[in-house]
Amino acid sequence: MDLIRIKDVKKQYKNGVTAISDLNLAIKKGDFAFIIGGSGSGKSTLIKMLYREEKPTAGEIIVGGINVAKLRNKKVYKLRRKLGIVFQDYRLLPKLNVYENVAFALEVLGAKKDEIRVKTLKAIELVGLKAKIHNYPDQLSGGEQQRVAIARAIVNEPKLLICDEPTGNLDPERSMEIVKILEEINQTCKTTIIMATHDRDIVNKMQKRVLVLKDGRLVKDYEKGTYHNEDI
Amino acid sequence: MKIFRMLGRSIRDAFKSVFRNFSLSLASISCITITLIIVAVSMVASYNVEHFSKVIQKDVTMVVFLNNEITQEEIDDLSEKINSLDNIETCDFKSKEQSKEEMMSESDVFEGIMGTWNEEDNPLKDSFLIKVKDINHIKDTADTIKSLEKVDVVNYGEEMVGNLISAFKAVEKISVIAVVALIVVTVFLIINTIKLTIFSRKREISIMRLVGASNFTIKTPFIVEGMVLGLIGSIIPVLIVIYGYTLLFDHFDGVLYSSLIQMVNPQPFVYLVSILVIIIGMLVGMIGSASAVRKYLKV
Numbered sequence: 001m002d003l004i005r006i007k008d009v010k011k012q013y014k015n016g017v018t019a020i021s022d023l024n025l026a027i028k029k030g031d032f033a034f035i036i037g038g039s040g041s042g043k044s045t046l047i048k049m050l051y052r053e054e055k056p057t058a059g060e061i062i063v064g065g066i067n068v069a070k071l072r073n074k075k076v077y078k079l080r081r082k083l084g085i086v087f088q089d090y091r092l093l094p095k096l097n098v099y100e101n102v103a104f105a106l107e108v109l110g111a112k113k114d115e116i117r118v119k120t121l122k123a124i125e126l127v128g129l130k131a132k133i134h135n136y137p138d139q140l141s142g143g144e145q146q147r148v149a150i151a152r153a154i155v156n157e158p159k160l161l162i163c164d165e166p167t168g169n170l171d172p173e174r175s176m177e178i179v180k181i182l183e184e185i186n187q188t189c190k191t192t193i194i195m196a197t198h199d200r201d202i203v204n205k206m207q208k209r210v211l212v213l214k215d216g217r218l219v220k221d222y223e224k225g226t227y228h229n230e231d232i
Numbered sequence: 233m234k235i236f237r238m239l240g241r242s243i244r245d246a247f248k249s250v251f252r253n254f255s256l257s258l259a260s261i262s263c264i265t266i267t268l269i270i271v272a273v274s275m276v277a278s279y280n281v282e283h284f285s286k287v288i289q290k291d292v293t294m295v296v297f298l299n300n301e302i303t304q305e306e307i308d309d310l311s312e313k314i315n316s317l318d319n320i321e322t323c324d325f326k327s328k329e330q331s332k333e334e335m336m337s338e339s340d341v342f343e344g345i346m347g348t349w350n351e352e353d354n355p356l357k358d359s360f361l362i363k364v365k366d367i368n369h370i371k372d373t374a375d376t377i378k379s380l381e382k383v384d385v386v387n388y389g390e391e392m393v394g395n396l397i398s399a400f401k402a403v404e405k406i407s408v409i410a411v412v413a414l415i416v417v418t419v420f421l422i423i424n425t426i427k428l429t430i431f432s433r434k435r436e437i438s439i440m441r442l443v444g445a446s447n448f449t450i451k452t453p454f455i456v457e458g459m460v461l462g463l464i465g466s467i468i469p470v471l472i473v474i475y476g477y478t479l480l481f482d483h484f485d486g487v488l489y490s491s492l493i494q495m496v497n498p499q500p501f502v503y504l505v506s507i508l509v510i511i512i513g514m515l516v517g518m519i520g521s522a523s524a525v526r527k528y529l530k531v
Contacts, residue, residue: 051442076441077444077445079444080442080443080444082444083444085442093436104443105443107241108443108450109443109449110234110241110449152443156444
């Protein structure tokens, strides 16, 4: 079953720049897909449309049964509750420790204290940060901060995890760790993962589906792909 | 259950935020405090004015002096006519003999002079003492009575009462204008406070959005914060009302200048005013924060 269905999507920004055109794409439940492409290829725009930070100008984007293109601003939270999102810059709250940062995602949804505790501890354990549960972000390395961000993204058990260049700020070794964690989440929790990246090594090692974007169009879709320079 | 948990979180966050940005909150709180003190004082004052102008109005007596040639029959006739008018509460006859006795008992000088008068010499006039139902129509009533036959003069202390009341009304108007102006200033200060809180918590807000917090969840803490500012700002005004007014009342024994001007009993008056002051404070805070949220928190 498709978790994401993108049909004839076009995105033109107000300044006239067309970021995405004629995009058709389906991603199955439980998939792990990389989106690669050079600067200006439309990667970020596509990612942003998936979590409804941007709205497509035309076409249809269905994520987990919700038509994102028609979703009103007021209802965006309904979509976001089904997603986890991880960014290059972690976006943690500096005044909260690891536990609080992860629990924050459940607190603002009004979850019960017991439920928050159980789920938060489980998510932190999954990303391997149990020992640093009381540390604050500035006491963690970049890789550890990103793991906190991943824990926060998955704590609500989303169907889809969207990662926008999550390894962009990390050295190759830490990057690999992060991707391994994502793979584990993909396999144990059956969470669908979409990851935009520039990282050739990761894509080559993982042998997952690879979607190549160029000038706002989907130019290649490899089932078990690698990073071909000539595609970019 | 969930809504209570969210509300509890909002209130906790609001108090945290007030104390985290205390210097900023202090500006809003002091402004609310000053505004509410003035609101409270003018509320207490105008309620008191209202109260004793009613007392004074109840006491206003119209005196209708009758022609000296009037006969008993005509007096009865006149009494009937006056009583049949709409605005008459009571109408008592007072003969010139009674007036004489009254005056004599009031002063020795009068007693000396009037004691020598017999019934025919008495230059005083028979009169009716009239209380009206509605003081606002006293002039019309007086004019109607004046036009009746055998009525010489109609007197009532309209001017004194009128001046007194209109002076108080003027004071009331000025204080209303001052209060409105102050409330506007306060609302702007609160908008500014909440605006800065929103900016300082931008990161938190963006993360809340990402993880799927509803607009209600995101906005409520800021609105509650405005109400908390109003609540804290109303503490001093409430204390002033409760202790200040009670002290004042006890000091003057509930009466100002003359027994005509009676103060409103502090119980339960001060508590009602306090509740109103708190409500106004929280409302002003809420309006300020709500408009800041609308303006600066694009969701």
